[in-house]
Amino acid sequence: MTAIRLLLVDDDPLVRAGLSFMLGGADDIEIVGEAADGSEVEAIVDRTLPDVVLMDIRMPSVDGLTATERLRGREDAPQVVVLTTFHADEQVLRALRAGAAGFVLKDTPPAEIVEAVRRVAAGDPVLSPTVTRQLMEHAAGTPADTRRSRARERLAGLNDREREVAVAVGRGLANAQIAAGLFMSVATVKTYVSRILAKLGLNNRVQIALLTYDAGLLEEGEEGNNEHPVR
Numbered sequence: 001m002t003a004i005r006l007l008l009v010d011d012d013p014l015v016r017a018g019l020s021f022m023l024g025g026a027d028d029i030e031i032v033g034e035a036a037d038g039s040e041v042e043a044i045v046d047r048t049l050p051d052v053v054l055m056d057i058r059m060p061s062v063d064g065l066t067a068t069e070r071l072r073g074r075e076d077a078p079q080v081v082v083l084t085t086f087h088a089d090e091q092v093l094r095a096l097r098a099g100a101a102g103f104v105l106k107d108t109p110p111a112e113i114v115e116a117v118r119r120v121a122a123g124d125p126v127l128s129p130t131v132t133r134q135l136m137e138h139a140a141g142t143p144a145d146t147r148r149s150r151a152r153e154r155l156a157g158l159n160d161r162e163r164e165v166a167v168a169v170g171r172g173l174a175n176a177q178i179a180a181g182l183f184m185s186v187a188t189v190k191t192y193v194s195r196i197l198a199k200l201g202l203n204n205r206v207q208i209a210l211l212t213y214d215a216g217l218l219e220e221g222e223e224g225n226n227e228h229p230v231r
Contacts, residue, residue, distance in 0.1 A: 033048040033050065
């Protein structure tokens with residue numbers, strides 16, 4: 001099995017040392033580099049070719065948001081997981097919109113951080129629907145009605161089936177749950193998700209969830225869907 005190549009980005013050397021010790025102990029994770037600021041990230045990525053970047057948000061020169069935007073705009077970009085001390089932080093929301101695959105809290109138990117890296121490397125965002133809603137509700141800077149109008153314009157290009165799948169993704173359902181609910185195979189669900197990402201110019205399922213939320217498509221039928229993990 002090929003090890004997951006991981007780059008650590010945090011301005012605190014003690015945090016980096018702790019993460020390196022914790023994650024480096026996993027048989028399937030290889031720490032290929034460290035960076036103390038977002039300004040260093042692209043050069044180190046070019047040199048080390050990581051699969052996943054564990055990215056601090058607040059850094060003195062170039063912050064994690066800017067570094068994430070730069071990385072996710074590149075071809076063959078690594079997945080990004082942002083590190084934060086807050087459950088619901090506007091900057092984290094912006095990072096997710098920029099293409100980050102999720103976030104972990106700095107006080108998350110070590111085993112869960114290791115699992116988060118594994119999940120993101122496998123293409124699974126590391127957000128629960130509850131946390132997703134907390135983040136989305138902290139969106140700022142754009143009036144809600146404007147966000148809704150823009151989101152609905154973007155989603156208008158989807159056909160009915162793609163729209164159903166997008167809403168199911170937005171509600172945090174796993175592929176198997178979507179398949180059962182819409183009477184299709186898991187492979188077909190994956191094909192639809194890939195098609196939706198391509199049509200909308202998005203990076204991952206988290207961004208689908210944010211867009212369906214902005215469009216107001218998750219306001220009905222949310223009860224009973226709160227505890228499914230985003231897959």
